Amino acid sequence: MSNQLDQLRQQFLAYLAAHPFRKSPIGLYEPVDYIMQLGGKRMRPILALLAYQLFKKDVDAALPVAMAVEVFHNFSLVHDDIMDAADLRRGKPTVHAKYDTNTAILSGDVMLIKSYQYLAQIGDPHIQAKLIQVFNQVAIEVCEGQQYDVDFENRSDVRIDEYLKMIEYKTAALLAGSLSMGAIAAGADEAAVAHLDRFGRKVGIAFQIQDDLLDSFGDPAKFGKKVGGDICQNKKTILILQALKDGNANEQAQLNQLLSTPTTNEQQKITAVKSLLEHLHIPTKVKTLRDQYLAEALQELETLEVEAAQKAPLFAIANQLVDRVI
């Protein structure tokens, strides 16, 4: 199973290596190669190739689609990192930190255009038009999700359904789009594309809920980042939103107080917030929500009319994504 994923990852990486962006003006394109080579799991191109393989075997033909979603994903990282004033990504300087903000804006812009140029390599004009339509929708959702995320920072009344929509747009839409575009490239019918889209959205939401859970309750030995980072940054994760919903007036006030004052003693703050969350059984409730999304995702995959053996890698990737094995 993981052999198949590794093989697709290698295939994508070979294609990426064979298609460097580097050309004149170098100030525009060098940052593109820099961010594209910074690594990552290459989850979106792998999903696009896996979805293509459900319907057709010449997976090479889907490499431009895989490239388009990976270039788009990296474009969104470059611009988001400016907005979040994030100086590090995967342990390396972000584009605006390594070069400057103007470079990060313009190199990001050209990446967004390049992602369309890769899609335009799909020769069949009917398929290309379908791909562009889905891609436009996904790209707009990613921007809207980022805006909602920014808006929520300054709101104290974010509802859980609003939060779920935000993470669907910001994260899940592109995972879903990678799958549905892979399927469209292979000529899959509308019903199959719709199943894969819903599968991707639900897995993506489960993945993001798990991200919130791990950040506060993950095993420090296994979790890559510092456990409690979201709490220190006063982030309104789904854990916090659920606690603000479930707690009594006193508990709500306590939590708001903890998250609105500057952090002086980090460990003390993390411990206080976590014990309040546990007192309200938030981890259990949020795990239940995560598992509901994962179950609904797997149900979409069950219903997809493709031979079971063919679907096995997608079942595996869904479970791995949410468990964060990969």
Add this chain to the structure above:
Amino acid sequence: MSNQLDQLRQQFLAYLAAHPFRKSPIGLYEPVDYIMQLGGKRMRPILALLAYQLFKKDVDAALPVAMAVEVFHNFSLVHDDIMDAADLRRGKPTVHAKYDTNTAILSGDVMLIKSYQYLAQIGDPHIQAKLIQVFNQVAIEVCEGQQYDVDFENRSDVRIDEYLKMIEYKTAALLAGSLSMGAIAAGADEAAVAHLDRFGRKVGIAFQIQDDLLDSFGDPAKFGKKVGGDICQNKKTILILQALKDGNANEQAQLNQLLSTPTTNEQQKITAVKSLLEHLHIPTKVKTLRDQYLAEALQELETLEVEAAQKAPLFAIANQLVDRVI
């Protein structure tokens, strides 16, 4: 003649008014409506509609293409204004000045995507694929032109051919693209599209050369901005590049000296630079270059196999653009 242009402008403005961007999240889309309604001559959509009309009469069908090029143009203004730290455009605050830089980045991004979404409204998939291909190429050239412009600020050895390529990419490519995409939408053949593309590029270059001329030698009563602005900002316009090429060592040193020291007395500096340029006959030489580009542009239009009466508005617009009547 100008009646026809006014009519197309009104038609476009009515379409724009009927298609507001405003929706949730409002923080993302309000800035889009703001910049789209800031005015301007709407030259690019008019060119797209005029080119469509050369071949087909149902000009309404080309309105999404006209919208795509105008949204793209405004996207490039929003991001360029951040990079240039420009606080005013058409006498109003720029998007990043009115809102903030993060908003200008993200609203610009969604505009770039929206321009593709408008192109995707062209139903014929063969025509849509051709439009996307041209648009990708033009959009990439606009980014590359902006990068060359930035690079040239820090170089003292910019050649005139490099400068001409920069203005072709940054300005002329989108004027040409508006024309060729209008023609493609009407099903024009490749030869006609190529003539319109070259016409647009050459007119665009002549237009930009005229822009440099007017900024230093325009009639203060007619020129909208302050005459001498480029000189005060030490901009390497084509006038300066030509003077650095033609002047002797002493004149080159004098000009470099004038343009590398901070401006203390603006009027004195403007007068000194202009008299040096006139001494070297730069205005005459640059006017000759401008007229060559305009003549070559008009020749492309002559060769275009369309009834002469049909082409009259394009001849008129070319002369007006370079004369800056419009």
